[in-house]
């Protein structure tokens with residue numbers, strides 16, 4: 354099965370329960386943002402920018418757990434910010450499990466190995482030794498760390514930790530192969546760390562997924578390679594969503610200067626071109642979501658946004674109307690459902706009810722529409738059932754060639770920052786070197802939006818800021 358039976362059954366039960374009760378609107382996935390602090394500053398992350406004045410604020414543990422009860426979504430995606438920075442992340446995961454929820458920890462991967470070492474230290478016994486040795490051999494744990502795990506003291510043993518469970522997924526943010534991913538997260542080595550964390554998680558028996566946002570310049574070929582590589586690591590599934598960000602200033606330029614929308618936005622037409630292969634990917638790889646949403650992305654049908662089904666809760670409350678746009682925050686989920694005029698949003702039969710929705714096809718607005726049957730077509734339920742309960746695609750065969758294609762950045766000396774710094778250090782090279790380094794981004798991965806399955810939305814034409822940052826580093 355693509356998705357474990359117990360989890361599929363839980364979600365199906367939730368939908369059936371509400372359909373029988375004729376509940377007009379209900380939550381499927383809670384996007385819980387306990388904090389917006391992050392260890393990275395990804396180009397264009399909307400979260401660390403939109404909530405820049407409350408970056409130090411956190412949602413208390415009790416409020417996080419109460420929010421899950423309030424909307425009663427069967428799945429909770431803990432995002433942020435970087436959720437592994439949240440001081441009570443272990444207690445939060447444990448509390449949500451006690452409530453019987455399916456949990457996704459949406460992480461940039463940097464602290465995952467540390468959290469898994471905590472688990473090993475808490476549970477260490479001689480039975481774990483073979484796994485520990487396997488991790489040391491694979492250079493995923495150092496000898497020194499292994500020794501600390503073996504000698505864990507009472508404090509380490511009594512710590513609340515995140516243990517492998519069929520109800521929990523690590524959901525690692527991966528937006529491309531090494532060069533691209535490190536460029537987007539603005540730090541060399543992050544892709545490599547994500548891969549190490551995924552490998553360690555798989556050895557320890559954690560369920561591990563990835564989430565990818567597709568940008569205006571993302572190349573389809575690279576996505577093919579990325580899925581093949583992640584599949585070869587035995588990743589359990591992938592979420593993929595088009596990036597999107599509405600920017601009034603850019604929209605104004607379209608109007609006033611006669612520019613084309615596609616100069617700025619990932620338009621619906623462009624999204625459909627990029628996702629033309631999504632159904633093929635769905636056959637080859639374990640892509641999460643419904644085949645109905647995949648048909649929508651591929652341009653084969655229309656759907657109506659059901660943003661209320663994936664609500665976001667954060668330091669300011671329930672964010673409305675959706676993960677991307679903020680027209681207000683509410684104290685309770687039911688209050689938000691009652692007060693927001695939902696029929697003002699989304700695109701119906703190709704006509705945007707709100708101009709900001711015009712080019713949006715993101716998973717948090719439309720993936721639940723596929724599951725909830727809001728634009729039901731005959732056979733949809735069977736299609737969704739067959740897809741989720743059908744056989745899981747076999748992992749892609751690992752090969753040296755594939756690994757080489759994946760590690761195409763700093764590992765082979767082509768890190769974007771090193772390249773750009775070198776260019777800036779050499780006045781002659783600066784004429785073309787820095788530009789060349791970044792033109793790779795412009796050609797293939799500078800993005801208008803950083804939105805979607807991981808964290809954040811926001812304006813992203815920040816290449817100049819990134820160059821300035823590097824220039825400043827040089828002065829230091």
Ligand code: SF4
Pocket residue numbers: 391392393394395398399400401433434435461526538807808809
């Ligand atoms: S996109 Fe995610 S990982 Fe990147 S800065 Fe934003 S919160 Fe952090």
Ligand code: SF4
Pocket residue numbers: 658659660674675676677678698699700709710713714715717718719
């Ligand atoms: S169409 Fe997109 S931007 Fe508009 S309300 Fe739905 S999810 Fe939000």
